[in-house]
Amino acid sequence: MDAIDRSLVELLQGNARLSYAELARQVGLSAPAVHERVGKLENSGVIRAYRAEVDAEAVGRGVTALIGIVEDSGGDTDDVLETFRSMPEIESCYFMAGRESFLLKARVGTIAExxxxxxxxxxxxxxxSTRTGIALSTKWENRPQPITPPTA
Structure with a gap:
């Protein structure tokens, strides 16, 4: 990735709905050149998806919990992960170092759920076993990170 690709990724992180013409204006290229570059970033997996950021409370998922999972030594990790993947309440799953093997971010509508x-x-x-923490509020999340050039 060169500096223009990094700029395109940062712009799209801020607003994925920017047109190719607007992206081109901001990075100093033509719209077709930007279209080609964005396509390459998508095909290479740098840009994985475009999503709408939704207010969880507005769609009935106002309770956010972070759940640590301790794996049973006899369990099959792939099977455990497949089970987690099948639960729509689980928004994110992180493989962890330490006592807990996974940290899940879940969103539900109620404490009963x-x-x-x-x-x-x-x-x-x-x-x-599991260990659960409930978020009282969300101050921010999914903050776009700057795309800095790799250090030599």
């Missing part, structure tokens, strides 16, 4: 999710997680073959 969170309780139901935790029970399902604890009944999952390969899960030894």
């Amino acid at each position: 969170l309780e139901h999710l935790i029970v399902r997680l604890n009944r999952t073959p390969g899960v030894a």
Whole structure:
């Protein structure tokens, strides 16, 4: 990635709905050249998706929980992950260093729904235990990170 690609990625992180003409104006290229560059960034996997950022509370998912998962030593990690993937309440899954193997970010509508999710997680073959924290509020999330050039 060169400096123009980094600029394009940063601009799209800020507003993925920018037109090729507007992107071109901001980076000093033609719209067709920007279209080609963005296509290459998509094909190479640098740009993985475009999404609408939705207010979780407005769509009935106002409870956010972070759930640490301790794996059972006899469990199959791939099976555990597939089970997590099938649960629509789980928004993110991170593989962790330390006692807990995974950290899940879940969004549900009510505390009762969170309780139901935790029970399902604890009944999952390969899960030894869970530890849950409930977010009281979200100050920010999904903040775009600057795309800095690699250090030599």
